[in-house]
Amino acid sequence: MDERFMNLASSSSIKELIEKANHTAVDLMMEADPYWVDIGLAREMIPGMKDGMLLHAGPPIQWERMSGPLRGAIIGASIYEGWAANPTEAEKLATSDQITFAPNHHHDAVGPMAGIISPNMPVFVIHDRKYGNNVYSNLNEGLGKVLRYGAYSDEVLQRLRWMRDVLAPTLKLTIQSVKTQKVGIALKPIISQALAMGDECHNRHTAATSLLLRDLTPYMIEAGIEKKDFISCFNFINQNDFTFLNLAMANGKAMCLAGQDVKYSTIVTVLARNGTDAGMWVSGLGKKWFTAPANVPKGVWFPGFSEEDANPDIGDSAITETAGYGGFAMAAAPAIVSWVSGSTAFAVQNTKKMYEITETKHRYFLIPLLDSQGTPTGIDIRKVVRFGILPTINTGIAHKLPGIGQIGAGIVAFPMEQFKKALKSYAELYAL
């Protein structure tokens, strides 16, 4: 640990300042109240989204250092946008100055795995009714051969076009119908209920997707959606329990954004990875990235694949753990171990370990299995470094080559190096 920071622990007045700041930051996070309120194309919805711009998961990165799945997703998005006719053209374009890359988090957006959001992709708009922030996420494509895992075959692109042309307009009519009756779809109550129904809301969303469908269906009927579109859209969501993932991520982003920029706070507000680097933000350190090489997840492999094929960790989805659920709530989801590996005891143990590096127990997200204790919420970089316990998250695993897709799911820790860097920077900023 940085020596100046160690001194800090012995100075009671500064310690108090930090404790108070952390309490405030996590309180802001827990009290955020995110609602899904709209859907539309990224170029119309996301502030600062420009033509030729591609948003991606994790900290900033340029083409040269990008991993296979991120490159694959960029190739796919470039063809989808009509910027390139084939992978060769897309790769050429990616190294030209016609394309700008930016992290989703720079635009208050999140995306799972590669996390690519291009101007003509539909995005959910989530509004935090408590603090007024808007955040964004793309829509979930399902599992296997999908853009976010680096696949870009015709099947993948065809699905993306259908999502733009049929799914998003159908959901637009639906959310408009919702808004004739209420403010939008409240996300916190869905997550809260889903945690009592075996989801941890990062790698398991069976309950949350069910609850979402229960909530939406009457409004889909009210909206007078055409039978054919109703059935194709309902079935698409119904057949993909990961539908809620992107909303769970946007919910997490809204919560963490609310806790951002609290002076003196050592609470993590972003955890994300781009397939090469892992990185994070800390509430009291502004929107500055602290990065280190991303780890390779350990997990359960789809038939024919192994750890050798795995790309290092990728995606903005660790925002769920940053907000106090996902891997941190594994004890709520004993069935998850068949998907990410491990035993029930491991799931419970992981949640218990995360209490040691977090500020508090969540006020609204409870774990029935732990006699309704709140989930571990608000990662404190001081505790991570002091106790040597790394945030451990549930994640999907992408093939390291572009064009292939998902090959498994598992568990991964963030690298200690980024936490040490952040502590050092903290000591400098606050002149300790």
Place this chain on the structure above:
Amino acid sequence: MDERFMNLASSSSIKELIEKANHTAVDLMMEADPYWVDIGLAREMIPGMKDGMLLHAGPPIQWERMSGPLRGAIIGASIYEGWAANPTEAEKLATSDQITFAPNHHHDAVGPMAGIISPNMPVFVIHDRKYGNNVYSNLNEGLGKVLRYGAYSDEVLQRLRWMRDVLAPTLKLTIQSVKTQKVGIALKPIISQALAMGDECHNRHTAATSLLLRDLTPYMIEAGIEKKDFISCFNFINQNDFTFLNLAMANGKAMCLAGQDVKYSTIVTVLARNGTDAGMWVSGLGKKWFTAPANVPKGVWFPGFSEEDANPDIGDSAITETAGYGGFAMAAAPAIVSWVSGSTAFAVQNTKKMYEITETKHRYFLIPLLDSQGTPTGIDIRKVVRFGILPTINTGIAHKLPGIGQIGAGIVAFPMEQFKKALKSYAELYAL
């Protein structure tokens, strides 16, 4: 324990016969494959259902010995059927020979709490694809002031008429639409999934009802149901997580019926109570009732009520425990303890205790929290008596007076006396 039966345990050849029979009975139960295939009025669907007949929960009983909630439900059903204009007329009728009472179980039917099924009430038809049996259950009315808890106000009767005139015809169109594509709605997979989603499928059906709605919705659209009916029926189901209870019970009845009448078997195939007596059937003892006075549940009371107001245990719903879920699967549903009282540790403990009095671990119903062990399945009357451990179930609690309704939910054990009577009868029948 009956002495003759004790001798039995020492005779290895008879012991082997029993073991084999129990293995067979429980295997038959587990391999049953119940599908919801139809819905219609009881008089058209249930064999032996006659005009003037009322089916009820639990073992046989006549008006004089009936408890308040059962009487209340009979009063309500008589007014609903147009047999009586008011409670006084209904009570008079109930003591006349114009009305016949019979247990649901005598007609392969089940109903929660009072369990009243009258000729013009709609019932689900469940078909066991493996063994060809048909079984029946009524439809769930929701919680609070409802017929099955003994209430019979205008609000209660109005709801029953709407269920007959709107809900049942809508579900009929839906199930007909389902049957253009598949055999029906398979119930075992829903229960199996729901156990991984925090339901125990007796007093908690939040997940199962969600999964049912996900399954039904596209067929409701295909069926071309009118917008107004779609919304009212969808919302009725959506607002009542107990919708699936009656299907879970019918599923249990189909499973237990499959295991009935296996010579030498000491496995319980019916557990039920009528609000006065608890009773049961045993596989190797035919359809003979063994009864004892029903216990009063301990639980969580609705505001303004206490144990003093509680009626003794009532309903056919213990068929879920008989089939290996419900209270026996409490460890799958830690959130249930806020509804029926207790702690997570108690829920786990109850499941573990039930392993001691059951034949096996269920092949298809697994508990993720117990590292995916099967639920305790197949209550063995020998083990209940030998170990002094009583089947413990989750249940709703009715007010002891007619006309009031539900006042709580809790936990109750079946009386030891009925198990001892059954063992005695077993020793006699098999001339041990």
